[in-house]
Amino acid sequence: xxxxxxxxxxxxxxxxxxxxAALVVGGGYAILPVVEETFSKKNNWLTSEELLDMMGLVxxxxxxxxxxxxxxxGRRVAGFGGILAAAFGxxxxxxxxILVIAMFFPDLDPKNPWLLGAFRGVRACVTxxxxxxxFRMAKKVLKSWFEYVIALIALVLVLLLKVEPxxxxxxxxxxxxxxxxxxxxxxxxxxxxxxxx
Amino acid sequence: MNLTxxxxxxxxxxxxxxxxxxxxxxxxxxxxxxxxxxxxxxxFGNLVSIAQVTPGPIGINSATYIGYLQGGIPGGVIASxxxxxxxxxxxxLAFYSIARWKDSLLVSGMLKxxxxxxxxxxxxxxxxxxxxxxxxxxxxxxxxxxxxxxxxASIPADFRISWGGLGICAAVMLLMWKTKLSSTALILLSxxxxxxxCR
Numbered sequence: 006x007x008x009x010x011x012x013x014x015x016x017x018x019x020x021x022x023x024x025x026a027a028l029v030v031g032g033g034y035a036i037l038p039v040v041e042e043t044f045s046k047k048n049n050w051l052t053s054e055e056l057l058d059m060m061g062l063v064x065x066x067x068x069x070x071x072x073x074x075x076x077x078x079g080r081r082v083a084g085f086g087g088i089l090a091a092a093f094g095x096x097x098x099x100x101x102x103i104l105v106i107a108m109f110f111p112d113l114d115p116k117n118p119w120l121l122g123a124f125r126g127v128r129a130c131v132t133x134x135x136x137x138x139x140f141r142m143a144k145k146v147l148k149s150w151f152e153y154v155i156a157l158i159a160l161v162l163v164l165l166l167k168v169e170p171x172x173x174x175x176x177x178x179x180x181x182x183x184x185x186x187x188x189x190x191x192x193x194x195x196x197x198x199x200x201x202x
Numbered sequence: 203m204n205l206t207x208x209x210x211x212x213x214x215x216x217x218x219x220x221x222x223x224x225x226x227x228x229x230x231x232x233x234x235x236x237x238x239x240x241x242x243x244x245x246f247g248n249l250v251s252i253a254q255v256t257p258g259p260i261g262i263n264s265a266t267y268i269g270y271l272q273g274g275i276p277g278g279v280i281a282s283x284x285x286x287x288x289x290x291x292x293x294x295l296a297f298y299s300i301a302r303w304k305d306s307l308l309v310s311g312m313l314k315x316x317x318x319x320x321x322x323x324x325x326x327x328x329x330x331x332x333x334x335x336x337x338x339x340x341x342x343x344x345x346x347x348x349x350x351x352x353x354x355a356s357i358p359a360d361f362r363i364s365w366g367g368l369g370i371c372a373a374v375m376l377l378m379w380k381t382k383l384s385s386t387a388l389i390l391l392s393x394x395x396x397x398x399x400c401r
Binding site for chain 2: 174176189
């Protein structure tokens with residue numbers, strides 16, 4: 006593989022992520038095949054193990070999944086400059102497209118009955134998409150009684166008691182740590198029993 | 203909201219949204235619709251619908267739009283920058299430390315707590331969207347609290363089932379289950395069906 010200059014790398018990062026953001030509708034996981042194609046197959050900048058790691062990590066780090074993937078790939082390929090090039094590439098098309106839409110439709114509150122109906126139809130479709138995402142996530146996340154209890158309490162807090170989501174997320178962290186600590190203690194116990202006998 | 207507030211508020215969202223677009227939806231609603239009241243629930247629903255059909259991440263799309271409403275083009279750019287700023291600064295650090303200490307008590311415990319809480323937010327988003335499509339108003343969950351407190355509850359008169367919305371929602375779920383149609387195709391189909399059925 007011929008050596009590519011640093012600036013050329015930055016350009017490929019920026020261009021590829023801008024292309025992904027401009028063409029891939031729906032965001033999130035849809036971008037992975039394109040990332041694999043460009044950075045793993047064509048340029049050999051990422052191994053497939055690194056790609057797998059990325060898929061797991063971008064979901065555990067806060068922020069937008071597409072942007073986190075850009076940051077991960079950008080850092081691997083070209084350090085801090087790569088992070089900036091890839092992240093701005095991922096944001097630029099969306100920002101431009103939405104700015105144009107916002108300039109022409111400053112209030113998304115149409116009076117035309119056909120348009121109102123179309124919006125209601127799309128919201129119904131989004132409801133279906135969110136529902137499917139919710140149950141798919143539930144299958145992955147709900148592994149033991151602990152996850153069920155936390156999810157249920159969090160839902161009651163935001164839904165019925167109108168607690169701000171921020172506090173629910175922040176509150177869940179120390180509870181998770183306490184539970185992990187408790188589990189560690191439980192695992193250590195049988196060993197201690199064994200030692201006493 | 204001035205540009206500084208806009209930047210800080212979206213930077214806060216960037217710090218606490220784990221797991222992508224739909225987790226951000228209830229967070230945005232709590233701050234922008236309920237607390238600051240800069241956008242109505244109806245318009246927010248339409249915004250998420252548009253964010254779904256236009257390319258790019260939902261988070262960036264909503265940030266740009268809300269930012270534009272508050273401060274024109276600079277507002278749109280500043281809000282998006284605010285949203286990605288924490289990832290730019292903390293992202294590399296977080297990637298490193300989570301990969302390095304993912305088996306440690308602190309990191310694995312925090313993730314253990316965050317995951318089910320984020321899941322609850324996605325279910326919350328689901329109920330909010332039901333109130334904008336399958337029903338004619340938000341589901342009156344406060345009636346449940348009244349029922350527990352006083353033993354009686356009244357359901358608001360404007361809360362009814364929207365049969366068109368319910369039909370489209372059910373049809374989309376069936377299509378997602380039985381076919382491999384992309385979400386873009388499903389959304390365009392729903393828009394056409396909505397224009398015909400939900401007038």
